[in-house]
Amino acid sequence: MSEYNGEIRKMMIILSKASIENVYAAFVLANGARMEGIEAEMFFTFFGLEAVHNKKLDHLHVATVGNPAMHMPTMLGGLPGMEAFATSMMKKEMEKLDMPEVREFLEILKASGVKLWACKLAMEMFHYEKDDMFPELDGVLTVGDFYKQASGIGTHMLFI
Amino acid sequence: MEKTIAQKTISVNEEGYLTNFKEWNKEIAEEIAKENNISLTPKHWQVIDYIQDEFKKESPLSIRKIGKSGVVDIKAFYELFPVGPLKTATKIAGVPKPASCI
Numbered sequence: 001m002s003e004y005n006g007e008i009r010k011m012m013i014i015l016s017k018a019s020i021e022n023v024y025a026a027f028v029l030a031n032g033a034r035m036e037g038i039e040a041e042m043f044f045t046f047f048g049l050e051a052v053h054n055k056k057l058d059h060l061h062v063a064t065v066g067n068p069a070m071h072m073p074t075m076l077g078g079l080p081g082m083e084a085f086a087t088s089m090m091k092k093e094m095e096k097l098d099m100p101e102v103r104e105f106l107e108i109l110k111a112s113g114v115k116l117w118a119c120k121l122a123m124e125m126f127h128y129e130k131d132d133m134f135p136e137l138d139g140v141l142t143v144g145d146f147y148k149q150a151s152g153i154g155t156h157m158l159f160i
Numbered sequence: 161m162e163k164t165i166a167q168k169t170i171s172v173n174e175e176g177y178l179t180n181f182k183e184w185n186k187e188i189a190e191e192i193a194k195e196n197n198i199s200l201t202p203k204h205w206q207v208i209d210y211i212q213d214e215f216k217k218e219s220p221l222s223i224r225k226i227g228k229s230g231v232v233d234i235k236a237f238y239e240l241f242p243v244g245p246l247k248t249a250t251k252i253a254g255v256p257k258p259a260s261c262i
Contacts, residue, residue: 032261035223037243098222099262108224111234 009154010039012146017160018050019063020087020102024094026051026160027105034112042109043146045119048160049126052118052134057102062086103134110136115149117141166191177250177257181215184254192252196243200252204240206231208253215255221246222260 011033015026026042033040050056064070064077064086076082091101100108110116118133118140130140141149150157163172166187171179176192178184189208193200200208210231214221223246227234241248246258 028261031223034238035244035246037247097262098220098224098260100224104224108227108234111227112223112238 007154008033008038008156010041010150010152010156012041012043012150012155012157014043014045014146014157014159015048015051016046018047018056018060019067020060020090021062022160023048023051023060023102024099024105027102027109029158030109030114031105031112034109034114039113040109041115041117041146041149043117043119043141045122046125049118049122049128049133051102052106052116052137053128054132054134057106057134060087060102062090106134106136117146117149119143119146175251175257178254181212181254188254189252196241196248196252198241198248198252201240203232203236204252207237207240207249211249211253211255215253220260221250221258222262224262 011030013026013030015023017023030040030042044052050060061083062070064072064082065074067077070077070086072082099105106116115138116134116136117138118128118130120140120142123129123140130137161172161174162169163176164170166185168183168185168188170183170188173179178188190200193204198204207226210226210229211221214225223234223237226232226237226246232240237245237249250257
């Protein structure tokens with residue numbers, strides 16, 4: 001806690017999941033950092049890539065199975081249409097809070113100066129090309145490149 | 161607490177936000193802007209006017225809303241007030257810090 005009194009200068013947020021609650025958590029944290037004058041960069045890996053996949057990012061869902069906070073029996077959560085139902089409920093609530101849709105949120109993050117990176121290994125695993133992704137994606141990085149981006153005093157890293 | 165700024169004593173909170181909007185004037189705004197390394201241009205003033213109008217309407221502010229204001233887009237807002245734009249702009253405008261997370 002010596003330099004800058006331990007002040008956070010930069011947030012590196014790694015998103016590895018694409019259920020909408022995780023995506024929003026990551027986006028709110030990145031945007032919130034910028035609003036406080038903190039730099040922010042995001043690294044999308046594994047299923048997190050869906051949040052920046054141009055054809056998929058508008059269709060993300062809430063996880064109704066394996067999510068105890070849904071207070072719904074797992075069997076019920078697995079019924080057809082349940083995810084879509086829970087997702088539309090959640091989207092309605094979020095709209096009331098002035099929360100943008102995923103695409104608009106990505107545009108806000110870019111306009112706010114957040115850097116968006118896709119994980120090279122995960123891109124190869126899913127056979128995605130840069131052209132498949134959100135057009136304003138900053139690039140495709142290896143883990144090593146991402147760590148390099150994180151260099152500097154007061155950087156914190158967060159895995160979601 | 162009290163603070164003397166632009167030859168006027170005003171009440172502010174511990175973060176430096178005016179607690180009484182009626183005490184605000186343009187000279188105070190210029191001074192607070194200077195403390196934040198900003199020199200106010202006509203574009204800054206347009207944003208400040210918008211923020212004050214919204215405050216008078218008791219309509220909560222967010223980055224998204226600023227982007228949809230028609231006054232400035234989000235990118236330009238960050239260029240005008242580079243460090244924590246909504247926090248800085250509201251402080252200069254003499255209105256409370258927005259409690260929004262988005």
